[in-house]
Amino acid sequence: MDARSILQLPIAHRRTFIAFLIALCAVIVLCDIFLFPPDSRLSGYAQALASAVIVSLIMYWIVISFIPSQQNxxxxxxxxxxxxxxxxxxxxxxxxxxxxxxxxxxxxxxxxxxxxxxxxxxxxxxxxxxxxxxxxxxxxxxxxxxxxxxxxxxxxxxxxxxxxxxxxxxxxxxxxxxxxxxxxxxxxxxxxxxxxxxxxxxxxxxxxxxxxxxxxxxxxxxxxxxxxxxxxxxxxxxxxxxxxxxxxxxxxxxxxxxxxxxxxxxxxxxxxxxxxxxxxxxxxxxxxxxxxxx
Structure with missing residues (x-):
């Protein structure tokens, strides 16, 4: 699904998508803390993936702030x-x-x-x-x-x-x-x-x-x-x-x-x-x- 398709989703669906990303980020962080050894390759992958999710959420918030409401x-x-x-x-x-x-x-x-x-x-x-x-x-x-x-x-x-x-x-x-x-x-x-x-x-x-x-x-x-x-x-x-x-x-x-x-x-x-x-x-x-x- 591309960015335009996501932005055109109903508000309820967009909220569900954001909640899914937040939950995914939380699971990755918990796995990194409790399951993966420090400085291991898996820990590095987990940190990179969590960072990507966080950056995606920040970019989504920035983009949505500048897009006119679709209400009309x-x-x-x-x-x-x-x-x-x-x-x-x-x-x-x-x-x-x-x-x-x-x-x-x-x-x-x-x-x-x-x-x-x-x-x-x-x-x-x-x-x-x-x-x-x-x-x-x-x-x-x-x-x-x-x-x-x-x-x-x-x-x-x-x-x-x-x-x-x-x-x-x-x-x-x-x-x-x-x-x-x-x-x-x-x-x-x-x-x-x-x-x-x-x-x-x-x-x-x-x-x-x-x-x-x-x-x-x-x-x-x-x-x-x-x-x-x-x-x-x-x-x-x-x-x-x-x-x-x-x-x-x-x-x-x-x-x-x-x-x-x-x-x-x-x-x-x-x-x-x-x-x-x-x-x-x-x-x-x-x-x-x-x-x-x-």
Whole structure:
């Protein structure tokens, strides 16, 4: 193993390597003192070997003192498209809190909520676009129609965008009422092509275009705090929705038109409910799935 390979080892492995050298040096010295006759050839070999080990340790300490930390290469990672799903699985498996800022929240409702709802004391924060802002929904629809999204040719308009957001809102409300999950939901007055999914240990930044890689940032990197602060300010500037008034029902597939109408009326979205129709909203809620599972 060359010097570069040793320096690129994880810290735990490097510590083990150093401990091995120290133990080897100690064994050689003890053998020289108690086993080898003074001024013998074996004693000379032992002293030379011990000296070489000591010099190696000193040189290692000098070299490592002048080499920049490798932390940034480990805490800021580009994730290729084929690896994004696995990175999300790993992040979800250890999450105790989750924060999301995005637009529709389809992956949130199709994967994140079902995965995290079974964990005790789970706290989730969701920031998505305001479905009552028709100009915002139309702008986002135009953006969606220009990119290589997961929808494979589906044409978006303001109505479809509003429907997608409403479905996410209803899913969040269902989990609050029926799974006792703590969810804060905020509506934003602007959309951002960049989506952020964050736990306490790391965050993953993605875009809708499936050809683009993602960016994973651990909480040891300074950019984690910057993006976390951005998400916090977005929540403060957004409009929080109460989610506690959804009906009790056994499953999302059991959501009815009456459930939809009653809840959307309770959060002052009855006009949008009538425009989209309770039947279409309920059907979209029941048919929801993870958009990235194919």
């Amino acid at each position: 290469t480990q805490t800021l990672q580009q994730v290729e498209p084929k690896d994004i799903t696995a990175e999300f699985e790993a992040l979800l498996s250890e999450a105790t809190r989750w924060r999301y800022t995005g637009n529709f929240g389809r992956y949130l409702r199709g994967k994140v909520l079902p995965t995290l709802a079974i964990k005790p004391n789970m706290q989730i924060s969701v920031s998505i676009i305001d479905p009552q802002d028709e100009l915002l929904c139309n702008s986002h629809a135009e953006y969606r129609n220009k990119i290589n999204s997961i929808d494979k040719g589906r044409h978006f308009d303001a109505t479809i965008v509003a429907l997608e957001v409403i479905v996410t809102i209803i899913h969040c409300a269902w989990y609050v009422t029926n799974k006792n999950v703590s969810i804060e939901l905020f509506l934003l007055s602007m959309f951002d092509p960049l989506r952020i999914d964050s736990s306490d240990s790391a965050m993953i930044l993605t875009v809708e275009d499936r050809r683009r890689p993602a960016l994973k940032i651990t909480n040891e990197h300074f950019m984690y705090n910057h993006f976390d602060l951005q998400m916090r300010f977005e929540r403060q500037q957004g409009r929080e929705l109460p989610l506690q008034k959804f009906s009790h029902c056994t499953s999302i597939s059991a959501i009815t038109e009456a459930d939809v109408r009653e809840f959307l009326t309770s959060i002052n979205m009855q006009d949008l409910c009538e425009k989209l129709t309770p039947g279409k909203i309920a059907e979209a809620c029941r048919e929801v799935r993870n958009p990235y599972e194919d």
